[in-house]
Amino acid sequence: MPILYGTEPSFYTRKAWAAMRLLGLPVDDRLKxxxxxxxxxxxxxxxxxxxxxxxxxxxxxxxxxxxxxELSRRHxxxxxxxxxxxxxxxxxxxxxxLDEWFxxxxxxxxxxxAATRAWVARAGALNVLGHPAGADSPxxxxxxxxxxxxxxERFFVMAGEVNGVVAQSRQxxxxxxxxxxxxxxxxxxxxxxxxxxxxxxxxxxxxxxxEAGLLWEPAAKAHVAPRYPAIVAFxxxxxxxxxxxxxxxxxxxxxxxxxxxxxPLLGGDxxxxxxxxxxxxxxxxxxxxxxxxxGVDVPARGFTEKSRRKIAAAHAALDAADRxxxxxxxxxxxxxxxYADLPEGE
Ligand SMILES: N[C@@H](CCC(=O)N[C@@H](CS)C(=O)NCC(=O)O)C(=O)O
Numbered sequence: 001m002p003i004l005y006g007t008e009p010s011f012y013t014r015k016a017w018a019a020m021r022l023l024g025l026p027v028d029d030r031l032k033x034x035x036x037x038x039x040x041x042x043x044x045x046x047x048x049x050x051x052x053x054x055x056x057x058x059x060x061x062x063x064x065x066x067x068x069x070e071l072s073r074r075h076x077x078x079x080x081x082x083x084x085x086x087x088x089x090x091x092x093x094x095x096x097x098l099d100e101w102f103x104x105x106x107x108x109x110x111x112x113x114a115a116t117r118a119w120v121a122r123a124g125a126l127n128v129l130g131h132p133a134g135a136d137s138p139x140x141x142x143x144x145x146x147x148x149x150x151x152x153e154r155f156f157v158m159a160g161e162v163n164g165v166v167a168q169s170r171q172x173x174x175x176x177x178x179x180x181x182x183x184x185x186x187x188x189x190x191x192x193x194x195x196x197x198x199x200x201x202x203x204x205x206x207x208x209x210x211e212a213g214l215l216w217e218p219a220a221k222a223h224v225a226p227r228y229p230a231i232v233a234f235x236x237x238x239x240x241x242x243x244x245x246x247x248x249x250x251x252x253x254x255x256x257x258x259x260x261x262x263x264p265l266l267g268g269d270x271x272x273x274x275x276x277x278x279x280x281x282x283x284x285x286x287x288x289x290x291x292x293x294x295g296v297d298v299p300a301r302g303f304t305e306k307s308r309r310k311i312a313a314a315h316a317a318l319d320a321a322d323r324x325x326x327x328x329x330x331x332x333x334x335x336x337x338x339y340a341d342l343p344e345g346e
Contacts, residue, residue, distance in 0.1 A: 015208030111160025197250030
């Protein structure tokens with residue numbers, strides 16, 4: 001059985017869990033504890049993030065996107081990638097928006113709200129000591145839990161700064177969150193999953209943010225749950241399908257339907273992602289490696305740019321007919337052009 005190593009507060013770990021279960025795989029869902037950290041990291045060339053997966057075949061995969069894509073390739077019956085290559089590409093963009101941009105909005109509480117920060121940090125500390133979040137402090141370990149939680153809180157503050165989520169930008173981050181949730185609420189009122197009755201890797205990504213963040217952190221949940229019933233229903237629906245190992249298998253909608261549906265999210269400025277990507281690419285190209293989000297100075301994100309290039313390469317690899325259909329449907333979206341117009345090898 002594949003082994004998933006991660007932690008409960010990790011959006012991407014919960015995303016990987018959902019992806020694996022939707023593919024019909026059994027999952028040995030383990031915490032990446034202090035006791036196994038050295039051994040796990042040695043197996044993945046020192047990669048220190050989570051999630052990581054040790055496959056049944058004995059090899060390892062790191063990064064939630066690569067986990068979802070590679071396991072979809074190995075287990076095609078319930079692949080999380082649409083059969084239509086043009087729709088598949090659009091869903092890669094949707095997943096990128098979620099992984100690289102919705103992240104910021106989902107940090108609206110964790111780094112800046114002291115009660116949330118302490119609550120999540122304690123959960124993370126319990127996890128690295130091998131206990132589930134919400135457990136009572138194991139006898140004699142209270143001091144250790146507190147020490148690890150302190151370090152984890154500092155990590156969250158740093159994650160906030162890197163994403164431009166600081167006290168001064170809180171209102172803008174909340175506005176970004178509301179705009180994103182409003183668009184998702186409209187979409188999920190009209191369809192069970194983003195691309196039809198069948199879940200994609202982008203759905204798993206969205207679910208991860210809900211499961212380990214917006215519908216988990218008490219303050220976030222108190223805010224989000226009463227306002228966005230279709231999102232709450234999506235969260236329950238995907239969990240039930242994941243618990244059932246992806247059964248019953250649904251169907252993909254066609255490209256025209258999905259592109260009309262996703263336009264409020266990915267069309268125009270893509271709720272700020274397009275401007276961010278441009279500034280990020282520029283900051284990496286001109287060597288300043290700094291940019292501003294909502295007036296907050298942040299380091300440029302090499303990973304986001306790497307991901308843009310990967311998706312650009314996938315666009316270049318499409319058949320001419322698929323590319324024409326894709327561009328007829330979404331070629332006017334600036335975000336799509338940010339991937340599609342990237343010259344090869346640039
Ligand atoms: N692109 C990666 C991101 C992984 C990531 O940033 N994971 C966070 C937790 S959600 C992490 O490991 N943070 C700890 C660290 O950076 O040391 C993925 O999709 O898996």
